[in-house]
Amino acid sequence: MPLILWFRNDLRTHDNPALHYFLTQSQSEMPRKAIFFISEKQxxxxxWSPIKIDFIKRHAQALVEELADLGIELELVSVPDFSAQxxxxxxxxxxxxxxNVFANSELEFNERQRDLTCITxxxxLTLYEADVIVPKGKVLNQSGEMFKVFTPFKKAWLKYVQxxxxxYLGKVTSTSLSDESTVKVNLEDSSSSAWPLAKEYERTALPTFFQHKVKSYAQQRDIPSIKGTSGISPYLAAGVISPRYVLISLxxxxxxxxxxxxxxxxxWLNEIIWREFYRHLMFHEQKLCKHLCFKEKYQEVRWHNNDELFKAWCEGETGYPLVDAAMRQLNQTGWMHNxxxxxxxSFLTKHLLIxxxxxxxxxxxxxxxxxLASNNGGWQWAASTGCxxxxYFxxxxxxxxxxxFDPxxxxxxxxxxxxxxxxxxxIHFPEQYIENNKLAIYVKPIVEHKEARLKALAFYKV
Structure with a gap:
């Protein structure tokens, strides 16, 4: 019987369980077929941001050529949504x-419902786990429940790994596929072209980071003007690099x-474990996929949503230079320093109460x-509504x-x-200087810090 391999958030040939078991069970004389759905409506x-979608498409096209060298035909199928898939x-x-349809499982609620519908x-459909180092459900407290605090989770996670x-399943190769081979992809008008493909990142950027920067990561990680971080987050988010590959390389x-x-x-490893924490947490707490607060008491909070203030925050026009520079970095590059x-x-939720x-x-x-897991975890951390x-104070x-951090x-x-x-x-708060020198170069602060802080404390206390 023919088999099929279904790529999802795992466009890679290394440490890919679904690909590994697909190859072990498919006979060499049998046509080897794989699919990847381009579902832009979904x-x-x-x-999903346009830059992430472009990043995914670049890796999908590169994978077509890489799999062809392995005797696997990858078809990129355009369908609108999960139902059409x-x-x-x-x-x-x-x-x-x-x-048999081989695939790696996905964490999020809608994806899990889609897979359940497929089976019913x-x-x-045969599913494997490929997005974490320690299998979800294996790191639990003494009551057999998911940890609600990071530090004990980290200790239990380390104990499990030790x-x-x-x-780690390694990289699937063939005699015609060299680690040094390159994939030619048309990058014209590609908004993600500043980010190299995963294959190039693994070959150059990651080893360079481990050799020259990881020792100073703790000192430089918080300085946004310095390139002191690894830049690996897009590759992990898109599933084009395996977290287990990252750990074994480290x-x-x-x-x-x-x-x-x-x-x-x-x-630096601590940040990888934070990623594991949020993914394990979402596995156990699917409400996090549904825009619900982890701490239920905050679910009924009546936020002071203000369209003008939110627009100013989005566009980097708050009058607070570091906030505005950060938002403009996001808007211009598709990335922001952690x-x-x-x-x-913190500014959006505590100063603006949005x-x-x-x-x-x-x-x-x-x-x-x-x-979704890391973004939700980070936002609920900042808003004091999360795990x-x-x-709140x-x-x-x-x-x-x-x-x-930007002295x-x-x-x-x-x-x-x-x-x-x-x-x-x-430079950190130029309002008075601008006013004294009668300059019209920058927006006035949309809120006053001390006043906003007192207002936030009263708001959260209620």
């Missing part, structure tokens, strides 16, 4: 007498890292690394954050060129 309904698969399985409608290890460079949680290098994600999220879900949606619609979130001071205003000036002539000591 993607847009899930708020099910119809296509059902018809295909019937007409081709397909015995007779599609012979004792049970983790499975351990190849630092073999004792799992036992050295106080080392400089561990601070420290700044916390700053702008619903975190509006910010979550805006991020997803603009980020190249938009990932292991900052307490912790309110980032955007001026102090600017002074700490000379280098990042601010890059994205707010109108402030290039402002002296360093005024």
């Amino acid at each position: 993607w847009l309904a899930h708020d 099910i119809t296509y698969l059902k018809d295909y399985c019937v007409s081709h007498h397909t015995d 409608q007779g599609i012979p 004792q049970a290890g983790f499975e 351990l190849n460079n630092f073999p004792d890292l799992l036992m050295a949680s106080d080392s400089e290098e561990f601070s 420290r700044l994600r916390m700053v702008v999220a 619903d975190w879900r509006l910010g979550e949606k805006y991020f997803m619609q603009h980020l190249i690394d938009g990932d 292991d979130s900052q307490p 912790r309110i980032f001071n955007p001026i102090r954050q600017s002074e700490r 000379n205003g280098n990042f601010i000036r890059k994205y707010l060129p109108e402030l290039k002539s402002i002296p360093d000591k005024h």
